[in-house]
Amino acid sequence: MIPxxxxxVRPQSLEDALAxxxxxxxxxxxxxxxxxxxxxxxxxxxxxxxxxxxxxLEDLSGISxxxxxxxxxxxGAMTTHAEIEASSLVRGKCYSLVEAAxxxxxxxxxxxxTLGGSxxxxxxxxxxxxxxxAAGAEITVVGADGERVIGADDFFTGAYETALRAGExxxxxxxxxxxxxxxxxxxxxxxxxxxxxxxxVAARLALDGNGVVASIRVGVTGVAATAYRATSVENALMxxxxxAESIRKAAAGAGEGVDALDDFYAGxxxxxxxxxxxxxxAIGKAWIRATGK
Amino acid sequence: xxxxxxxxxESRTFDVEPRTLLVHLLRDDAGLTGTHIACETSICxxxxxxxxxxxxxxxxxxxxxxxxCAVTTIExxxxxxxxxxxxxxxxxKHGLQCGFCTPGMILTANQLIASNSNPTDEExxxxxxxxxxxxxxxxxxxxxxxxxxxxxxE
Numbered sequence: 001m002i003p004x005x006x007x008x009v010r011p012q013s014l015e016d017a018l019a020x021x022x023x024x025x026x027x028x029x030x031x032x033x034x035x036x037x038x039x040x041x042x043x044x045x046x047x048x049x050x051x052x053x054x055x056x057l058e059d060l061s062g063i064s065x066x067x068x069x070x071x072x073x074x075x076g077a078m079t080t081h082a083e084i085e086a087s088s089l090v091r092g093k094c095y096s097l098v099e100a101a102x103x104x105x106x107x108x109x110x111x112x113x114t115l116g117g118s119x120x121x122x123x124x125x126x127x128x129x130x131x132x133x134a135a136g137a138e139i140t141v142v143g144a145d146g147e148r149v150i151g152a153d154d155f156f157t158g159a160y161e162t163a164l165r166a167g168e169x170x171x172x173x174x175x176x177x178x179x180x181x182x183x184x185x186x187x188x189x190x191x192x193x194x195x196x197x198x199x200x201v202a203a204r205l206a207l208d209g210n211g212v213v214a215s216i217r218v219g220v221t222g223v224a225a226t227a228y229r230a231t232s233v234e235n236a237l238m239x240x241x242x243x244a245e246s247i248r249k250a251a252a253g254a255g256e257g258v259d260a261l262d263d264f265y266a267g268x269x270x271x272x273x274x275x276x277x278x279x280x281x282a283i284g285k286a287w288i289r290a291t292g293k
Numbered sequence: 294x295x296x297x298x299x300x301x302x303e304s305r306t307f308d309v310e311p312r313t314l315l316v317h318l319l320r321d322d323a324g325l326t327g328t329h330i331a332c333e334t335s336i337c338x339x340x341x342x343x344x345x346x347x348x349x350x351x352x353x354x355x356x357x358x359x360x361x362c363a364v365t366t367i368e369x370x371x372x373x374x375x376x377x378x379x380x381x382x383x384x385x386k387h388g389l390q391c392g393f394c395t396p397g398m399i400l401t402a403n404q405l406i407a408s409n410s411n412p413t414d415e416e417x418x419x420x421x422x423x424x425x426x427x428x429x430x431x432x433x434x435x436x437x438x439x440x441x442x443x444x445x446x447e
Contacts, residue, residue, distance in 0.1 A: 001352075035335065038354075042333065107404065107420060107422070108349050109423065111344075111349055112349055193336075
């Protein structure tokens, strides 16, 4: 399987890349690690006329402590899943992102696939969307009109659709550090053959000094065409001191009323059921981590 | 377009179409047919090679993306007649039957051992999850990788 013919350009700077995107318009695609785009091109589901390879652009690389008092982490868009999986800095700030990165594909895929590429592709069964929703991540993009920041809640707009405008490139993702009495977790039921999420849930919570939930966000991927936040679950647990029983009870609502995906591997009812089960497990794991700190 | 890749230590220049996949460059242009093509969908791992020391599925990498990189294929592992420990142990432990998955399996294992010189069986199984074997049932492959790691620690 070989992609249709295209022109390949390798810009030397982010400005150059943006100029190339402007010049070629709809006919161009940004090539990150290529592990979402190339398979789609090989299957001839996409045939862009120009690929703009942004590998090696410094503005898009690196993991660092983000500026500001909140002590978060900034992850360059071209950071690979393997680099995130191995990062102790990311692990300390957002455990669930490390878990999600390590759950993607296999070693070879994780060596090439990137955070920014995966987010821009917005596969409904990708792992990261659940985590960035639960973490309230901020996605920085740059285009002809300069830089803007898109909140995770506004980023995913449909299956393979995002709030990215034509001509924009994701540069980095910023995630606030977990609270002192807080943590997160990501768990998924993987499709046996592909490894993609049939249901993936990320939960992130913080407790106050009395063990009461001071903040909680739950992101669900793989279940619906677009990753979503399980707000009814969040509301049910907010302000309470959780127990295994109350978590299980609240989590049951994670799939309720969701227009779930439905295929021969997993029907809609099954996916809604999994959403409840995995939400309970993810919250429970995050809760145990938070109390164990 | 013109690209330069160091293949098994030898710097080589190729004139390729941008859409040329690394696996096709290795097999058709470089003549190194030890890298196999099977699923062509980045699932099976038969096309695995090392790119700057990291295992990649060469059916999902453009040759253009490997420009300036060092690529190691199965042909680059042995030192003359001296087999690499992984090759030797796949032989010793019967880690292959038809042999189709073997080059990819060995190169993935190579990265695994490079980052973890004493992997447990569970770590080996996790490490080769991107390489599919339809003959062996994996047990002898795990044994071979474990034995190779031990040999390389000596």
